[in-house]
Amino acid sequence: MTTRPLTIGVVGGSGSGKTTVARAILEALGLDAAFLDQDAYYLDLAHLSLEARRLVNFDHPDAFDTELLVAHLTALREGRAIDKPSYDFARYTRAATTERVEPKEILIVDGLMLFVDPRLRELLDIKVFVDVPDDIRFIRRLERDVADRGRTMEGVIRQYLETVRPMHLDFIEPSKRYADIILPQGGRNQVGIDMILARVFMELGRRRV
Numbered sequence: 001m002t003t004r005p006l007t008i009g010v011v012g013g014s015g016s017g018k019t020t021v022a023r024a025i026l027e028a029l030g031l032d033a034a035f036l037d038q039d040a041y042y043l044d045l046a047h048l049s050l051e052a053r054r055l056v057n058f059d060h061p062d063a064f065d066t067e068l069l070v071a072h073l074t075a076l077r078e079g080r081a082i083d084k085p086s087y088d089f090a091r092y093t094r095a096a097t098t099e100r101v102e103p104k105e106i107l108i109v110d111g112l113m114l115f116v117d118p119r120l121r122e123l124l125d126i127k128v129f130v131d132v133p134d135d136i137r138f139i140r141r142l143e144r145d146v147a148d149r150g151r152t153m154e155g156v157i158r159q160y161l162e163t164v165r166p167m168h169l170d171f172i173e174p175s176k177r178y179a180d181i182i183l184p185q186g187g188r189n190q191v192g193i194d195m196i197l198a199r200v201f202m203e204l205g206r207r208r209v
Contacts (some may be wrong), residue, residue, distance in 0.1 A: 003207050004077050005034070005103060006200065007123060010110040011175065012130030013168045014059070015137035015144070017186035021130050022110040024187050028197055034076060034104040038111020041069045042087050044094035053092035059167035061113045066120065072101075073123045079103045090150040105204070115175035125203065128196060129179035130186045134165075 008025065012018035019037065026033050043065050045053045057063060065085075072082040083098040114120050115127060138160055145151040151159075176182065181199070183192040 003105075005105055005107045006125050006203050006207065007073070007077060007107045007109065008126045008128065008196075008200065009114045009120070009124035010108065010128045010130060011112065011114045011172070011179070012132065012186070013134075013137050013172050014112065014164055015140035016130040016132040017140070018110045018130045020187040021128070021183065021193070022108050024193055025196060025200070026108055028193065029106065029200065031106055032104050033106035033108055034101050036069075036072065036076075036084060036101065036107070036109045038064060038069060038109065038114060040085050040087050041065045041111075042094070044085075046093045050091065056092065057163045057167070058092075059112070059163045061116050061171060064111075064113060066113075066117055070117075070119050070123070073107070073109065073120070076101065076103045076107055077123065089148075106200070112172055113175075115178040116171050121178055126196070126199060127178055127180045129176045129182045131176070131182050131184050132186050134168075 008022075010018045010022040010025070012021075022035065026035060041064050042058065043063060045056060048056075068085070072084065075082050081100060081102045084101050086095040086097050086099060087093075088095045109124070114124065115129070121127070141160065141164070142153065142156050145156045146153055181192070181196055183189055183196070185192070187193070
């Protein structure tokens with residue numbers, strides 16, 4: 001690669017549809033792009049018992065391996081490939097498999113806490129915050145965690161009240177002030193996505209001159 005990739009960060013609360021927005025941007029661009037999800041960078045808790053893992057606050061910035069994410073973003077921006085980790089949400093620990101990610105002209109990253117850490121913010125050229133009402137986010141999280149992550153309804157509700165909601169108010173909502181673009185209604189806001197795409201193509205045009 002001859003130029004540094006354009007890096008787009010997409011943040012939103014749990015269940016906001018930030019991954020849907022990130023992939024919608026990815027598909028609409030029609031360009032070769034790389035994708036990273038901050039969920040893959042939860043700390044490896046294999047040294048803890050399964051019961052102990054369940055007690056970890058996964059909605060706090062300290063739950064993430066931010067050092068590794070910063071290192072991987074930096075490497076991709078410098079034109080070096082990385083091996084992205086994967087996470088086993090049913091067992092609350094990092095899986096054995098990794099995914100090879102090659103550097104591309106565009107790099108899209110999504111996650112809960114991307115705007116919280118200043119080191120991550122510095123690596124993002126365009127920062128998008130997906131703003132969706134709390135009740136909609138909770139319903140989506142409940143459906144996803146029960147269907148895809150092996151959780152019980154009671155467990156999802158308890159986790160939401162004890163950690164998800166408080167941590168959203170403490171960390172994610174305040175980080176909205178760092179966004180360049182705030183996208184209400186998430187992936188259903190086609191006008192907003194079109195505006196993001198226009199900004200991306202404008203930035204690419206500048207880099208290609």
